[in-house]
Amino acid sequence: MRNLRSKKLSYLSFILPAFLIYVGIMVFPVVFSLALSFTKWKGFGPMEFVGLDNYVRMFSDPVFYIGLRNNILIVLVSVFGQIPLGLLLAYMLHRKMVRGAKKFEVLIFLPITISSVIVAQLWNRVFSPIGILPSIVRSLTGNSEYIMTIFESKAYAIVPIMFVLLWQHTSLYMVIFLANLQRIPDSIIEAAQMEGASEGTIFLKIIAPMLAPVAFINSILAISGSFKSFDLIYSMTGGGPAHYTEVMAVYMYDTTFVYQNYGYGSALSIIIILFIVAAIMLTRAATKKFNFD
Amino acid sequence: MNDRSLLRRAPLSWRASAYVIMIAFAVLTIFPLVWLGYSSLKPNAEIVKYPLALPKAPSFSNYAEAWKKGGLDVALLNSFLYTAVATVSTLFLALAAAFGLTKFPFASKKFFTGAFALGLMITVHAVIIPLFLLEVRIGLVNTRLGVILPYIAFDLPISVMIAISFIKGIPDAILESAEIDGAKYRQVFWLMIVPLCTPVATTMLILSFLRHWNEFLFVFIFTTKTALKSLPVAITQFAGRQNIEYGLQYASLVIGILPMIVFYFIFHSQLRKGFGEGALKE
Structure with a gap:
């Protein structure tokens, strides 16, 4: 028999390299971030302790509210756009309603591999005065001066971004639903057909409820995804013009790294984390409740 | 798979709508990419004047320049x-x-x-x-x-x-x-x-x-x-720079996208499996 001590040493030698990198880079800074959020600091010089001032300031900061509003809109487009559309697409593919369903699936899932910042640049080109969309509108309406002005609208500047998010992520939900649809035996649909149920009834009354847990968990993932969203929006608009397309993560970045306000930036990042952690806790609870692994 | 099951096909109305939706999605996915691809082969003047037209004389010169600049x-x-x-x-x-x-x-x-x-x-x-x-x-x-x-x-x-x-x-x-x-x-x-x-x-x-x-x-x-x-x-x-060298911008975007499309087609089934399992989404 080998002695226990050398076995324990081997055990630690397997775990510790990963563990130390993880703790040093992820765990230690989180604690530091929380501490920073109670200070006023420009990145150099003395750090001033200001208690909860940074958090109090958020409540009277109009940009924070625009960011929050836009984050919520992004959640809404996921929950009421991407997820139902993804489910519908998955069902149509699963039921082989089109010839070459597999080919459509492959094409539609394609954006998953393209970097968000490049997706953003691609769509900026599509929307630009010499892009696809204005060109088509010009040739359809005969108005040769047409350009898109929605980006200058305070209320609607976020809409094109929501559209791009729909373009980028719907197929992800489609693939998740497809994987789960394949676990549902065909006999369930067969039986419903024998009973004379219409396709709409089968979809809405049988399949959709069976996939409700998946949809619910997707929704919560969409919430945490929304608060994390940085790359696409930063690359498309940088939160502008005049903060119309601001989201919390972009605002946190600007506050910290452009305006060197480390304390307030850290407070913003703590609030983002709280939203994400809440969403993940909900996911966990839901996963347990639906007994769904 | 059990192709010959007792499953009946979906009714015509569903199949027709499925075609409309699938084609719309596929076109929305593919057309911007295709447009970017062929536009990157056009000189700047052509891009500005005829945004949707195919290149008159396709050329890779934008690529060489974007690559360098x-x-x-x-x-x-x-x-x-x-x-x-x-x-x-x-x-x-x-x-x-x-x-x-x-x-x-x-x-x-x-x-x-x-x-x-x-x-x-x-x-x-x-x-x-x-x-x-x-x-x-x-x-x-x-x-x-x-x-x-x-x-x-x-x-x-x-x-x-x-x-x-x-x-x-x-x-x-x-x-x-x-x-x-x-x-x-x-x-x-x-x-x-x-x-x-x-x-x-x-x-x-x-x-x-x-x-x-x-x-x-x-x-x-x-x-x-x-x-x-x-x-x-x-x-x-x-x-993203506010310059007007559109051809170069387009070429650089294609350079970012094309390798990932190749990657996608090689590993499609693994990607589908990995993302489909859901847990890996984050």
Whole structure:
């Protein structure tokens, strides 16, 4: 028999390299971030302790509210756009309603591999005065001066971004639903057909409820995804013009790294984390409740 | 699959709508990419005057120029370096940790496993500010290591979890028989565990590659030198510039997109499986 001590040493030698990198880079800074959020600091010089001032300031900061509003809109487009559309697409593919369903699936899932910042640049080109969309509108309406002005609208500047998010992520939900649809035996649909149920009834009354847990968990993932969203929006608009397309993560970045306000930036990042952690806790609870692994 | 089941086809109205929706989605997905592709072969004047038209005399000159002006050769090399080192390191670190956490009888493994699980909740935003300050302090800012280490760290929690759930399924008898034979644990890991993990390692590698290749924020914040930029950062800065060299912008975007399309078609089934399982989404 080998002695226990050398076995324990081997055990630690397997775990510790990963563990130390993880703790040093992820765990230690989180604690530091929380501490920073109670200070006023420009990145150099003395750090001033200001208690909860940074958090109090958020409540009277109009940009924070625009960011929050836009984050919520992004959640809404996921929950009421991407997820139902993804489910519908998955069902149509699963039921082989089109010839070459597999080919459509492959094409539609394609954006998953393209970097968000490049997706953003691609769509900026599509929307630009010499892009696809204005060109088509010009040739359809005969108005040769047409350009898109929605980006200058305070209320609607976020809409094109929501559209791009729909373009980028719907197929992800489609693939998740497809994987789960394949676990549902065909006999369930067969039986419903024998009973004379219409396709709409089968979809809405049988399949959709069976996939409700998946949809619910997707929704919560969409919430945490929304608060994390940085790359696409930063690359498309940088939160502008005049903060119309601001989201919390972009605002946190600007506050910290452009305006060197480390304390307030850290407070913003703590609030983002709280939203994400809440969403993940909900996911966990839901996963347990639906007994769904 | 059971093609000849009793399943009846969907009614015509559903099939017709399915065609409309599928074609709409496919066109929306493909057309912007195709348009970008052929537009990148046009000279600037043609792009401005006839935005939708096919190139009159297709030319790759935009590519040569974008490649040089955008510094994309260096960026491509950096992307490969960051991605390869981070992806391979994460894989082996995670497999080793998971081996230790599943096949050894020590009580502390509960603590370590729990600590890694907690990491699933820590997001980039939680650490980006202090991590930047830390990297400035110890001189890791503007180094390749300063990018690669966070890449590895952020990929570890999910990778360790995936590896644990797989290695759990490998019978304990393997370790026991090795102990009787007097084999070293290191040998057991490299000669038995790693080869047995090939199926899960493939999925881990592909998803990890994708995350690292497309990563933006760490490189963007932790490096200021052009020589250290990755492809997404270099292309964003080049194509996003308010210049009017549209042909060059388009060409640089194609350079960013095309390799990923090739990657997509090679690994489609693994990607579909990995993302379809859902848990890997984050």
